Amino acid sequence: MLPRATIKRMMKQHTNLNISAEAVEEICNLLEEIIKITTEVAEKNAKKEGRKTIKARDIKRCDDERLKKKILELSERTEKMPILIKEMLNVITSELE
């Protein structure tokens, strides 16, 4: 578990505002999620190259991978895609007039 006091101290390096305990908790949740996903993706990278050790380069690409997953999730969650596509077609076909 991440040490709450350390995390809060690190946050304080970037702001003069007070920070609620719940805010520290929330950022720790985010960091823990990132550690989990990053490690899982790094493991896949390492295994793909037949290694038994996770190296720095396995970590580097993980954040992009995480963002990619999140974008795909978002596009599945939103119902706006067909509307956007229609809107785009409207713009293109307005050239006909």
Next chain:
Amino acid sequence: MLPRATIKRMMKQHTNLNISAEAVEEICNLLEEIIKITTEVAEKNAKKEGRKTIKARDIKRCDDERLKKKILELSERTEKMPILIKEMLNVITSELE
């Protein structure tokens, strides 16, 4: 500074592979960057609402904010957008045949 041993232990909960010291260092860099950006964006949120305390809800939106920025950056960097749009139009117009 994030405690390297704790971070490594947390990573070990998600993999059976060995983890190099450089990999732990790399994930700590990522986490520190996220703490910095998240705190800065949370501060802006709090100030916008005239608060002197960062709350959990300020944190919640930050990751989305970071994701959004990165997607916009990506879309500006790629030259594939016009190609993708043409491809999409091809798919739609193939219904004509």
